[in-house]
Amino acid sequence: MFMESFLIIAILTASFIVLLMHWGLLLLQIVFAVVVTSFLPTDWFMAAVIIQALFGLWILRQAFQAARYQYQLELEKTQRIPQHYTEGGRSGIKKNFL
Amino acid sequence: MLKQFFSYYKPHRRLFMIDFSSAVIVAILELAFPIAVQWLIDELLPEREWNLIVTVSILLFAVYLLSTFLQYVVSYLGHKLGINIETDMREQLFSHVQRQSFRFFDNTKTGHIMSRITNDLFDIGELAHHGPEDFFIAIMTFTGAFWIMFTINPTLALIALVMVPLLVALVTFCNIAMNKAWHQMYHNIAGVNARVEDAVSGVRVVQSFTNEDFELKRFNRDNGLFRKAKVKAYKVMAGTHSSIYMMTRFLTVTVLVVGAWLTFNGDLKYGELVSFVLYTNVLIKPIDKISALLELYPKGMAGFRRFQELLAKEPDIKDDPNAIEVDKLTGNIQFNQVAFSYDGHQQVLENINLQINPGETVAFVGPSGAGKTTICSLIPRFYDVNDGAITIDGIDIQKMTKKSLRSQIGIVQQDVFLFTGTVRENIAYGNHQATDEEIINAAKKAHLDQVIADLPDGYDTQIGERGLKLSGGQKQRLAIARTFLKNPPILILDEATSALDTETERMIQQSLDQLVENRTTLVIAHRLATIKDADRVVVVTNDGIAEEGNYQELLAKDGVFARLHKIQYQQNQD
Numbered sequence: 001m002f003m004e005s006f007l008i009i010a011i012l013t014a015s016f017i018v019l020l021m022h023w024g025l026l027l028l029q030i031v032f033a034v035v036v037t038s039f040l041p042t043d044w045f046m047a048a049v050i051i052q053a054l055f056g057l058w059i060l061r062q063a064f065q066a067a068r069y070q071y072q073l074e075l076e077k078t079q080r081i082p083q084h085y086t087e088g089g090r091s092g093i094k095k096n097f098l
Numbered sequence: 099m100l101k102q103f104f105s106y107y108k109p110h111r112r113l114f115m116i117d118f119s120s121a122v123i124v125a126i127l128e129l130a131f132p133i134a135v136q137w138l139i140d141e142l143l144p145e146r147e148w149n150l151i152v153t154v155s156i157l158l159f160a161v162y163l164l165s166t167f168l169q170y171v172v173s174y175l176g177h178k179l180g181i182n183i184e185t186d187m188r189e190q191l192f193s194h195v196q197r198q199s200f201r202f203f204d205n206t207k208t209g210h211i212m213s214r215i216t217n218d219l220f221d222i223g224e225l226a227h228h229g230p231e232d233f234f235i236a237i238m239t240f241t242g243a244f245w246i247m248f249t250i251n252p253t254l255a256l257i258a259l260v261m262v263p264l265l266v267a268l269v270t271f272c273n274i275a276m277n278k279a280w281h282q283m284y285h286n287i288a289g290v291n292a293r294v295e296d297a298v299s300g301v302r303v304v305q306s307f308t309n310e311d312f313e314l315k316r317f318n319r320d321n322g323l324f325r326k327a328k329v330k331a332y333k334v335m336a337g338t339h340s341s342i343y344m345m346t347r348f349l350t351v352t353v354l355v356v357g358a359w360l361t362f363n364g365d366l367k368y369g370e371l372v373s374f375v376l377y378t379n380v381l382i383k384p385i386d387k388i389s390a391l392l393e394l395y396p397k398g399m400a401g402f403r404r405f406q407e408l409l410a411k412e413p414d415i416k417d418d419p420n421a422i423e424v425d426k427l428t429g430n431i432q433f434n435q436v437a438f439s440y441d442g443h444q445q446v447l448e449n450i451n452l453q454i455n456p457g458e459t460v461a462f463v464g465p466s467g468a469g470k471t472t473i474c475s476l477i478p479r480f481y482d483v484n485d486g487a488i489t490i491d492g493i494d495i496q497k498m499t500k501k502s503l504r505s506q507i508g509i510v511q512q513d514v515f516l517f518t519g520t521v522r523e524n525i526a527y528g529n530h531q532a533t534d535e536e537i538i539n540a541a542k543k544a545h546l547d548q549v550i551a552d553l554p555d556g557y558d559t560q561i562g563e564r565g566l567k568l569s570g571g572q573k574q575r576l577a578i579a580r581t582f583l584k585n586p587p588i589l590i591l592d593e594a595t596s597a598l599d600t601e602t603e604r605m606i607q608q609s610l611d612q613l614v615e616n617r618t619t620l621v622i623a624h625r626l627a628t629i630k631d632a633d634r635v636v637v638v639t640n641d642g643i644a645e646e647g648n649y650q651e652l653l654a655k656d657g658v659f660a661r662l663h664k665i666q667y668q669q670n671q672d
Contacts, residue, residue: 004248007256014263019270019392026263067395074400 002045006036006052013056016063029055069094103402106183106226113182117175118231120168125235127165128380129242132373134158136250140369172231180227184219187405191215194408199415200480204440214408218401225398232391236384243380250370257356258378261349265382268345269389272338277393279331286324293320346382353378415482415500423502427491428456429587429618431477435486438472442484446472448642450486456587459619461629463662464638470622473638474590477620478507490588508586508617510610512593514577516565521550522557524565524576528583536583544579544609546572571602578609589619595628603628626666635659 010033017026036048073092075081085092107114134154142151195211247255297304297313304313357374360366366374433452439445446469454460462470475481476488479500488495495503508528516524525537532540537557541547549572553559565573574594581589594610595603607628623629630649637645637652637659644658652659 004252004256008244008248008259011256011259011262015266018263018267021270067392070392070396071399074396075403 002049003037006045006049007033009049009052009056010036013052013059016056016059020059020062020066099399099403099406102406103226103399106186107179109186110179110182113175113179117172117179118234120171120175121231121235122238124165124168124172125239125242127161127168128239129246131158131161132376132380133246134161135376136367136369136373138369139372140367143369176227176231180223180225183226184223187222188215188219191219191405191408194411197413198411199413199482200475201414201440202411211408214404218404221394221397221401222405225394225402228391228394229398232387236387236391239380240384243377247374247377247381250374251357251360251366254353254357254360254366254374258349258353258374258381261345261352262381262385265342265345265349265385266389268341269385272334272341273389273393275334276331276338279327279334283324283327283331286320286327289320290317290324293317342386346379349378349382350375415479417499418497421497421499422493424490424493424498424506425502427506427587429458430454430456430491431588431618432489432492433473433486434489436476436483436488437485438469438476438481438483440472440481447476450642452636452643454618454620456618457616458634459614459621459632461621461623461632461635462638463623463626463629463635463659464644465640468638468640470638471592474592474620474622477588477590478504478509505584506586507588507590508581508584509590509592510574510577510581510594510613512595514565514573516561516568516573516576518560518562520555520558520560521553521576524561525557525579525583528580529585532583537579540579540582543582543612544575545605546575546579549575569602571606574602574606575609578606578613582613587617589614589617591619591621591623593622593624595625626663637662 010029014026014029014033017029032052036045036052040048069085072081073085076083076086076092138151138154142154192215195215244255244259247258293316297317304310353374354371357366357371361368361371431452431454433450436447436450437445438447450473452473462473464470472481476483477490477495479495482496490498490503490506517527521541522534522537525540526532528540529536534557538547541550541557550556550559559567561567561576565576568576577594591610591614595606603625611631621629621632629635632649635645635647635649635652636643637657639658645652645655647655653663654660
C-alpha cells in the first residue's frame with residue numbers, strides 16, 4: 001500500500017512540476033521515484049512516502065505562487081500596480097516558475 | 099478579494115445552486131456510467147438474462163437523457179449566471195461613473211473607462227461561471243475516477259496515472275502556442291480596426307484627396323496580416339486538438355493492451371476492462387478544464403481588482419447629507435470670496451466677489467485661460483470651490499442637491515454634443531416628459547422648424563453619429579431648442595456662437611435673444627460684438643475680475659476691455 005501511495009503522490013507531483021515547467025526538478029522526481037521503487041528496502045518506504053508528500057506539498061505551494069505571479073503580471077501589464085516584474089521593458093514571462 | 103467576488107453570487111444564489119447541483123449530478127452520472135456497464139458485462143451477460151439487460155439498457159438510456167438535459171442546464175444556466183453577475187457589475191460601474199465629477203473625467207482616459215465597463219467584465223463573467231464550478235467538478239471527477247480505477251485494479255490505475263504528467267505537458271505547451279497565436283491575431287485585428295476607424299472618420303479628407311485607392315491598399319495590407327495571423331492561430335488550434343486527441347487515444351490503447359494482458363492472466367474481468375477504458379476518458383477531461391482555468395483565473399481576478407479600484411473612487415462632489423431640493427430659483431447669484439484650483443496647487447480663481455441679479459445678462463470677457471469658463475462651471479457644481487461660497491437666492495449651492503440645482507441651469511456650449519438618434523429625441527433630451535407640441539414649440543423658438551421641415555423624415559430624421567448630418571448652425575439651434583424645452587431660470591452660454599460664421603451667428607443670435615428673456619444669463623464671449631446688449635460686462639484676467647460695467651462704460655474707461663475691443667476691431671478691419 002505504501003508503494004501505491006508513494007507512486008500516486010509522485011505522479012501527481014510530477015504533473016505539477018510539468019505545469020511549473022522545471023525540467024531539472026522533473027528529472028530529479030523521476031530518478032527519486034525509480035530509486036525508491038527499484039532499490040529502496042521495504043522498511044524505508046514509509047520514510048519515502050513522507051519525503052515525497054512533503055515535496056509534493058512544496059510543489060503545490062509553488063504552483064499557487066505561480067498563479068499569484070501570473071495575477072500580479074496581469075495587473076502590471078494593465079498599469080494597475082507599479083512595474084516590478086516588467087520593469088525596463090521586460091515581458092515578465094518566465095521560462096519556469098521555480 | 100475572493101470574498102467580495104463571491105458576494106456578487108448572492109442575488110443569484112438560486113441560479114448558482116441549480117447550476118452547481120446540476121454540474122455535480124452530471125459528474126456523478128459520468129462516474130457511475132462505467133460501473134453500470136461493468137456490472138452489465140460481468141454480472142448480467144454471463145447469466146444470459148436478456149430481459150434484465152434490456153431493462154438496464156433502457157434505464158441507462160434514461161440516465162443519459164437526464165445527463166443530457168442537465169448538461170444543457172449547466173451550459174445555459176451557468177452562462178446565464180456569469181452574464182447576470184457581469185450585468186450587475188456593469189450597471190454598478192456605469193452608475194458609479196455617471197456620478198463622478200468633471201475632475202474625474204479630466205484625469206481619466208475615456209478608453210480606460212470603456213475598457214473597465216466592457217472588456218474587463220467579459221473575463222469576470224467567464225470566471226464567475228467557470229471558476230468555482232469547473233474547479234470543484236474537475237477535482238471531484240479526477241479524484242473519483244482515479245479512486246474507482248484504483249479499487250478495480252491498482253496497477254492499471256497507476257499506469258493510467260503515469261500518462262497524466264505527459265498530458266499536462268502537452269496541454270501546457272499547446273496553451274502557450276495558442277496564446278501566442280491569439281495574441282498576434284488580436285494585435286493584427288487592432289490594426290485593422292484602427293485603419294477602418296481612420297478611413298471612416300476621415301472619409302471627407304480621403305475623398306477630397308481622392309485617396310480611396312491608397313486607403314484600400316493600406317487596408318488590404320492590414321487585412322492580409324490579420325488573415326495570416328488568424329490562419330496561423332487556427333493551424334495551432336488544429337494541432338492542439340489533434341495532439342490532445344492522439345494522446346488520449348494513446349492512453350486508451352495503453353490501458354487496453356495492459357488491461358488485456360491482465361485479463362489473460364485472470365487479474366481483470368472483461369467488464370472491468372471495458373469500464374477502465376471508459377474511465378480513462380473521464381480522467382482526462384478535468385486536466386483540460388483546469389488548464390483553461392489557470393489561464394482564466396489571473397485575467398478574471400485582475401479584471402475584478404480593476405473593477406473594484408474604479409468602484410472605490412468616491413465622487414469628489416457629493417450631496418450634503420442635509421442638502422435641500424430647490425425648485426424655481428429666481429437666479430440671484432452671488433460669489434463670496436471664491437477661490438478655486440484644478441490641481442490643488444495653481445490657483446485659477448482667487449477672492450472672486452460678484453453679484454448677479456435675477457433676470458440680468460452678464461457677459462464674461464477676457465484672455466483665454468483667465469477663468470471665465472471656470473467661473474461658470476462652479477455654478478452647476480461641476481467643480482466645487484476650494485474657498486468661499488456661491489449662493490443662489492441666498493442658499494449656498496453646496497447645501498442644495500446636485501440634481502435640483504442642475505435642473506435650474508441651462509447650458510449652451512460652443513461644442514454641441516448630440517446623441518445618436520432622431521431630431522425629436524435630441525430636442526426631448528431637455529425634458530423627457532415633453533409632449534410633441536412642446537417639442538415643436540421649442541424647435542420654432544430656436545428657428546429650427548424650417549430646417550426640420552426640409553429633412554426627409556422631419557422630426558423622426560436620424561441625425562447620425564453626434565449629429566454628423568447637421569451643419570454647425572443647425573446643431574447649435576437644436577441645442578437651443580433643447581434648452582427652451584428645459585426652461586431653466588439660469589442660463590450659461592459658453593461661447594455658443596464662436597465656431598459659427600457671421601451669417602449663421604446672426605441667425606442664432608435671434609434665437610438666443612429669445613432664449614435669454616426673463617432668465618439670469620451668463621455669457622462667455624470671445625467676439626465682443628455679440629455682447630453689446632448685455633446688462634453688464636465682467637472682464638476676467640489672470641488677476642481676477644479686472645473691470646465691471648456696461649459696454650459703453652468700459653469702452654470709456656479705456657482699460658483692459660477697451661484694449662481687447664481695439665485689437666478685435668483692428669482684426670476685423672484687416
